[in-house]
Amino acid sequence: SAVISQKPSRDICQRGTSLTIQCQVDSQVTMMFWYRQQPGQSLTLIATANQGSEATYESGFVIDKFPISRPNLTFSTLTVSNMSPEDSSIYLCSVEDHGGVTGELFFGEGSRLTVL
Amino acid sequence: GESVGLHLPTLSVQEGDNSIINCAYSNSASDYFIWYKQESGKGPQFIIDIRSNMDKRQGQRVTVLLNKTVKHLSLQIAATQPGDSAVYFCAGGTGGFKTIFGAGTRLFVKA
Numbered sequence: 001s002a003v004i005s006q007k008p009s010r011d012i013c014q015r016g017t018s019l020t021i022q023c024q025v026d027s028q029v030t031m032m033f034w035y036r037q038q039p040g041q042s043l044t045l046i047a048t049a050n051q052g053s054e055a056t057y058e059s060g061f062v063i064d065k066f067p068i069s070r071p072n073l074t075f076s077t078l079t080v081s082n083m084s085p086e087d088s089s090i091y092l093c094s095v096e097d098h099g100g101v102t103g104e105l106f107f108g109e110g111s112r113l114t115v116l
Numbered sequence: 117g118e119s120v121g122l123h124l125p126t127l128s129v130q131e132g133d134n135s136i137i138n139c140a141y142s143n144s145a146s147d148y149f150i151w152y153k154q155e156s157g158k159g160p161q162f163i164i165d166i167r168s169n170m171d172k173r174q175g176q177r178v179t180v181l182l183n184k185t186v187k188h189l190s191l192q193i194a195a196t197q198p199g200d201s202a203v204y205f206c207a208g209g210t211g212g213f214k215t216i217f218g219a220g221t222r223l224f225v226k227a
Contacts, residue, residue: 043205107161
């Protein structure tokens with residue numbers, strides 16, 4: 001299993017500013033995933049981050065709004081740029097473990113952002 | 117497109133009773149399905165998984181049933197406990213590691 005730490009755990013941000021969320025994993029992993037969970041909603045995949053290559057973004061998410069870095073096999077950052085109240089969500093970092101039957105995901109505790 | 121959805125947004129059960137949470141999916145190409153539990157203020161946590169070539173899998177107090185004919189997935193929790201109170205998500209995925217989550221069911225356990 002993987003242990004994932006996210007920073008910050010929560011923040012209150014002003015409209016128009018940007019915030020970078022950090023994700024640290026206790027083991028080396030090939031792929032890291034960033035999800036968004038809007039209030040009372042399910043998880044939506046933002047992008048997949050591979051070390052050494054550009055992140056792959058899902059439909060509806062763009063690099064200019066959610067730039068991602070993946071400098072090594074244990075760390076990634078997600079930046080939420082030019083924030084608006086609609087960006088108020090929990091942002092979750094996850095990694096996949098292939099040791100089980102299927103691709104089980106391990107999640108961090110999440111970063112709860114409130115944009116005023 | 118691929119989607120995974122749930123029949124009921126909330127479920128309330130008496131402590132000690134069995135719980136059944138249902139989920140429907142649309143993509144027949146999903147290789148696997150996973151149930152996650154999310155407690156308040158935490159990230160989702162793996163409960164149990166099942167590959168698409170199986171129809172039943174059992175864990176500790178939990179059983180997942182897969183009916184590919186009607187594209188239906190269920191999670192059964194035996195002897196539900198207060199600690200089982202959480203939001204439960206079904207998720208489906210294919211090779212390529214793209215996992216799609218369903219809407220979630222909130223389980224309330226009454227003491």
